[in-house]
Amino acid sequence: MNIIVLNGSPKGEMSVTMQYVRYLESAFPQHAFTQLHIAQRGRALERDHEAFSAVIEQIRQADVVLWAFPLYYMLVHGNYKRFIEMIWERDVTSAFKHKYTASLSTSIHYYDHTAHTYIQAISDDLGMHYTGAYSAEMRDLFEEDKRDALVAFATRLLDATERHTQTAPRFASLHPRSFDYIPAETISPVATRGKKVIILTDAEPHQANLNHMVARLQRAFGDGAETINLHNVDIKGGCLGCLHCGYDNECAYEGKDEFIDMHRQRLQTADILIFAGAIRDRYLSATWKTFFDRSFFKTHTPGFVGKQIGWIVSGPLSQIQNLYEILEAWTQLERANLLGIVTDEFGDATAIDGLLDDLAARSVRYALEGTVAPQTFLAIGGTKIFRDSVWGSLRTVFRADHLAYKRMGTYDFPQRDLRTRALNALTGVLLQIPAIRNVFVSRIKEGMVQPYRKLLDKLQTQAAE
Ligand SMILES: Cc1cc2nc3c(=O)[nH]c(=O)nc-3n(C[C@H](O)[C@H](O)[C@H](O)COP(=O)(O)O)c2cc1C
Structure with a gap:
């Protein structure tokens, strides 16, 4: 064949x-x-x-x-x-x-x-x-x-x-809705209060809904936001996979196009980042994909720690859970706070205006408070894969990650936790005795809750003082 x-x-x-x-x-x-x-x-x-x-x-x-x-x-x-x-x-x-x-x-x-x-x-x-x-x-x-x-x-x-065996498709066709989003003129902008806001988009002139959503958000920040269009950034090409960056995060394209300067000097210095794109097949555009690939000069080290990140997506995102997971996971892995993803799939223009205005308001509030929601399995699992790989087989090539992981405390293996290891060894022996095991099992629930009760009592006492 x-x-x-x-x-x-x-x-x-x-x-x-x-x-x-x-x-x-x-x-x-x-x-x-x-x-x-x-x-x-x-x-x-x-x-x-x-x-x-x-x-x-x-x-x-x-x-x-x-x-x-x-x-x-x-x-x-x-x-x-x-x-x-x-x-x-x-x-x-x-x-x-x-x-x-x-x-x-x-x-x-x-x-x-x-x-x-x-x-x-x-x-x-x-x-x-x-x-x-x-x-x-x-x-x-x-x-x-x-x-x-x-x-x-x-x-x-x-x-x-x-x-010629039968095969079954796993995914139904996408059904984007046909809807023209025209934002309202009236708006009560949020004050950015010294927080730097960047909206990064790949919107093209014909993508009316995306352009309108970006414009509405820009106005929601009282024009305190800078919008960068990826099409206006000189990006000479995609990631070469050369791993030049592994040693010290220096990319092979350094000084040859505008991507790295944009990333380091504009995106990494922002407090609030809003990324905006339209669905193209089952993902965003290849331009967005190249943006991510080229960010690999940071290798496996997060570059947007503590930032507020929101997404605007035009198109049927709810029908592509895979993409939703990618956006959510990527944001969490950057150790940033996911503000949410606003799409034009549901609701009328008033509802979308409301979602965008709320995104802007929350982004400033959370940036001021330093809010970052806890990571889920998406980032916790991913980080462990990076941790083990950079500790092990990738360390020679990705020296920059190794140094960063040491600095950031990413190497959190329990290797030196001697107390837990000694306790595990002792309980491992003791629990082989049925009488002890029976008592232990009968007290598991109580034992699990007890430290929380103690903590809550202590906090209550502190609050009362
Ligand atoms: C820019 C870039 C991004 C990568 N992203 C991932 C990834 O998301 N997940 C993963 O497991 N490996 C990732 N890798 C590792 C490659 O997939 C892996 O090294 C692969 O075997 C390279 O294959 P190739 O030599 O055929 O290009 C990435 C590597 C590079 C250079």
Whole structure:
């Protein structure tokens, strides 16, 4: 069979992911694999219409299409995202329709599920037969059982293709509502009280609702907010994946375009950041994706600690829970406070005005109070993956993270907690005695609540004094 591999790594052949593909090539010598380096070709593929058509023709002739990509900021690389957008923009979806497909990624398993969910949704939207995902930790290829699992994944894809097995879509089509948001003229602006507010958007002139929401929010801040449009920032290209930044957060693009200065001097010095974009397929635009990818010069260290972050999204966000999760998780992982996400999906113009005004008012109030809501599993789990990786296998490359994690107390392993370790050792022995275990179990509930009662009593006494 003729298998087209759509390579999502900006490193082309020098990609870890492509080593997994090479392994599959050797495991299935009876099939022909062709790697197309989509993300590496980036904007060239966009400019060169003939080259784009040649890629699409190869896909049209293929029996199988394999999406093979590294994880980039919880999704795929911005250039890969742009390629996906062009499939619809240039009306070539028919080349993908009814093809059997699957997704293969390499990563450190940090939000790998959101990337695969995205690709599965895209495959469903293209009318493809999606047979499954294989998410490899970068070094899995060195383990025999993982190689066997990889072969089993590919076997399922190839078998399904040969036998034309049924596959079921997982995602219903999106139904954006048709609604023109026209904000009211009247407004009672909030005073920014010395807090620096930046609205960052990729709004294009034809995106009326997004532009109106941004303008309304700008007015809600009494024009105390600066709006930056990503299209007006000189961004020479997407992340190269070169890891130049790992040692000291210096990006290979340093001094070559405006991205890093914008990030460091304008975004990182703001107190309140509002990000505004429109849904494009199952995510925001590729421009937004490139924004995230390029922020990787901060590597795995949060850059917006303690800031107030809000989102404005035009389009059917409630139908894309995957994107909602990404936005929420990213904000939490930055250790920022998520103010909320305002969309134009529900309610009339008055309701949307109200939501935007409230976003502005709360952002200033929380910025003054220094409010940051507790993280959930989204960030707590993610941080632990980073912590373990930077402590271990990533430390040599990501020295800057290692130093930052030491400084920020991210290395919170309980290694030196000798008291707990001694207690665990003792109770481990004692609880093997049934009589002691029975008494212990009968007192668990009481024992759990007791310290809280003590604390509340103490706080009450303090408050009364
Ligand atoms: C800018 C950037 C963003 C990344 N984002 C993620 C991520 O969100 N989750 C993850 O697990 N790994 C992430 N990684 C790690 C890569 O996915 C991983 O190293 C992958 O194996 C690289 O594959 P490649 O050599 O094929 O490009 C990121 C790496 C870079 C450079």
